[in-house]
Amino acid sequence: MSNLDEKDNQILSLLLKDSSTSKKQISKLLNLPLTTVHNRISKMEKEKIIQGYTAKPDYKKLGYSISAFINITINYSTKGYSQEETAKKISNLSGVESVCIVAGTYDLMAKVRKKDTDDLNDFILNHLRKIPGIDKTTTVVILKEYEK
Secondary structure, three states: OOOOOHHHHHHHHHHHHOOOOOHHHHHHHHOOOHHHHHHHHHHHHHOOOOOOOOOOOOOOOOOOOEEEEEEEEEOOOOOOOOHHHHHHHHHOOOOEEEEEEOOOOOOEEEEEEEOOHHHHHHHHHHOHHHOOOEEEEEEEEEOOOOOO
């Protein structure tokens, strides 16, 4: 476990808001020398605190107008079943953003983005439910999403 100080946390906070923020911009915003910013970011990358940088697309502009959480119940009597392998198979399906192994009423939860309800329905019936071990699904459509 790595201990981040206040400067590291400030740098990380800026990168979380916008991963395209340059080291020079961070240096100016935090009134830190550029070499300090560079060294601290390099250290966080080396320690895998920062594991990559990503773009944040506008999914609606890309034609994905519906998002949903799909709660999945597993049939544990399925021969050769592995919850982790099933989660990995689901995560490889088109439109899946994330899959979580959860505790409670359901066994897995997937977040998906699809073009419309027909596309979502096709995904559930013809792709997701075809995976061995999946017993039931409950879909919760996202009406509005707020991000940090």
